Amino acid sequence: MILTYQPFELLLKHTFTIAKFSRTSTPVMLIKVEHEGQTGFGEASMVPYMGESFQTATDFLAKVDARQFQYPFDFEAIISYLDSIAPGNPAIKAGIDIALHDLDGKLQQKPCWQILGSDPAKMPETSFTIGIDTAEVIIQKVKENPDCKIIKVKLGRDSDRELIKTIRSVTNLPLFVDANQGWTDLQQSLDICHWLHEQGVLLIEQPMLKTDIDSNAWLTERSPIPIIGDEAVQRLPDVARAKGVYHGINIKLMKSAGMYGAHQMILKAKELGLKLMIGCMSETSCATLAAAALAPQCDWADLDGPFLTSNNPYKMPEFRDGKWVLGNEAGLGIRH
Numbered sequence: 001m002i003l004t005y006q007p008f009e010l011l012l013k014h015t016f017t018i019a020k021f022s023r024t025s026t027p028v029m030l031i032k033v034e035h036e037g038q039t040g041f042g043e044a045s046m047v048p049y050m051g052e053s054f055q056t057a058t059d060f061l062a063k064v065d066a067r068q069f070q071y072p073f074d075f076e077a078i079i080s081y082l083d084s085i086a087p088g089n090p091a092i093k094a095g096i097d098i099a100l101h102d103l104d105g106k107l108q109q110k111p112c113w114q115i116l117g118s119d120p121a122k123m124p125e126t127s128f129t130i131g132i133d134t135a136e137v138i139i140q141k142v143k144e145n146p147d148c149k150i151i152k153v154k155l156g157r158d159s160d161r162e163l164i165k166t167i168r169s170v171t172n173l174p175l176f177v178d179a180n181q182g183w184t185d186l187q188q189s190l191d192i193c194h195w196l197h198e199q200g201v202l203l204i205e206q207p208m209l210k211t212d213i214d215s216n217a218w219l220t221e222r223s224p225i226p227i228i229g230d231e232a233v234q235r236l237p238d239v240a241r242a243k244g245v246y247h248g249i250n251i252k253l254m255k256s257a258g259m260y261g262a263h264q265m266i267l268k269a270k271e272l273g274l275k276l277m278i279g280c281m282s283e284t285s286c287a288t289l290a291a292a293a294l295a296p297q298c299d300w301a302d303l304d305g306p307f308l309t310s311n312n313p314y315k316m317p318e319f320r321d322g323k324w325v326l327g328n329e330a331g332l333g334i335r336h
Contacts, residue, residue: 001033001035001066001067001069001071002034003031003033003034003099004032004034005029005031005061005095006029006030007028007054007058008028008313009027009028010025010026010027010045010282010283010284011025011309011310011311012024012282012308013308013310014133014137015131015133016131016282017131017132017133017154018131018132018180021048021049023048026046026047026048026281026282026309027048028044028046028284029043029044029061029092030042030095031044031096033066033096033103034103035103035107036107038103038106039103039106040099040100040101040103040104040106041098041334042094042096042097042098042100042102042286042290043094043098043284043286043287043290044057044091044093044094044254045091045287045305046091047254047281047282050090050254050255050281052089052090052091052092056089056092057091057092057095060086060089060093061092063085064082064085069100071107072104073104075101075260078100079093079257079260079261082097083257090235090254090255090257091281093258094254094257094258094259094287095258096258097257097259097260098258098259098287098290101115101260101290101293101331101332102290102332102334103331105330105332108330109330110330111293111330111331111332112259112290112293112333113294116259116293118296118297119296120325120326121296122296122297123295123296123301123323124295124296124298124299124323125148125150125301125322125323126148126295126303126304126322127151127176127300127301127304128145128146128148128151129151129152129153129154129302129304129308130142130151130152130153130167131154132154132156132159135162138166139170142167142170142171143170145171146307146319147321148173148304148307149174149321149322150174150176150202151175151176152175152176152177152178152304153178154180155178155182156178156179156181156182156183160179160192161195164196164199168199175202176201176202176203176205176300176302177205178205178230179205179206179207180205180230181206182207183207184208184209186215186218186219189219190219190222193219193222193223193224193225196225197225202225202226202300203225203226204225205230206228206230210231210232211232213245216246220247227247228246228249228275228277229242229245229246229250230279232245233249233250233255234255235256235261235265236256236264236268239269239272239274240268240272243272243273246274247275248269248274248275248276248299249275249276250277250302251266251276251277251279251298252291253280254280254283254287258290259293259294262278262291263294266294266297266298275300276299276300277298277299277300277301278295278298278301278302278303279291280303280305281305282305282308283306283309284305284312284313285306285317285334286332286334288303288305288306288317289317289324289332289334290332292317292324295324296326303324314335315336317333
């Protein structure tokens with residue numbers, strides 16, 4: 001088993017602004033795992049506010065012994081091994097996990113979605129994200145929508161209502177909303193939930209601070225719109241803690257440490273009766289296809305990474321009628 005990696009700066013088409021951060025690019029580590037003449041491809045997308053970087057990824061990878069990855073893969077043992085190297089670092093662990101899943105599919109000559117038990121016919125529509133910006137730029141971004149049937153809007157500042165009104169001036173598409181922990185006043189938050197419901201909003205991600213469990217639970221109990229935990233739900237142990245605090249959870253491979261962890265979170269959430277959203281960071285086609293392999297098991301999808309970036313090193317996956325299309329290629333179906 002041979003593991004190699006390459007740093008890559010993934011550029012965004014527009015400055016991406018959420019409640020508390022802005023960025024114009026994302027450091028990505030592209031990973032390859034080779035075995036028996038096949039190559040698996042993976043990706044670690046390390047958004048700065050999550051605390052990972054090229055340096056932390058390089059330091060972690062230097063400690064990884066690829067001989068630990070014996071085939072056939074025991075993904076539970078693999079993630080336990082990666083966790084034993086160092087805590088945290090979920091994105092670089094995800095990159096390794098994704099590469100091994102891609103390799104596993106190629107060695108089995110099966111698509112990853114099939115191995116994971118997904119049904120392509122149940123693929124949810126994915127949303128197209130609009131970051132916080134001026135009215136002029138927001139309108140431009142909406143016009144760049146690549147035929148997604150849902151718009152996702154970043155909120156969390158005093159200008160929330162104006163931003164929604166701007167979007168409503170140019171589109172009547174259903175909306176997802178993500179406050180990224182930006183709301184602080186409970187009554188104001190509930191008031192805007194009712195107003196957003198009238199504006200055609202389908203769900204709200206992480207309205208209050210992730211550490212403010214009581215406030216999030218209070219809002220969830222009263223909101224006419226599903227409240228989804230995002231920053232508060234990172235890996236499997238967080239799923240049980242979300243019960244009673246949120247209506248559902250947003251799973252991202254870069255938080256869950258990869259496809260295996262994400263699948264375990266999906267199974268646990270269904271057991272607990274939680275709604276499921278699968279989301280992304282700014283990612284290439286590689287991690288997008290990895291998440292898409294699990295998306296049919298979720299209620300909602302926000303997998304728009306390739307639409308928001310300008311130098312995707314892989315070909316764009318097939319996208320039709322607002323949905324990613326899962327093919328029959330072995331592995332993830334990445335095209336170069």
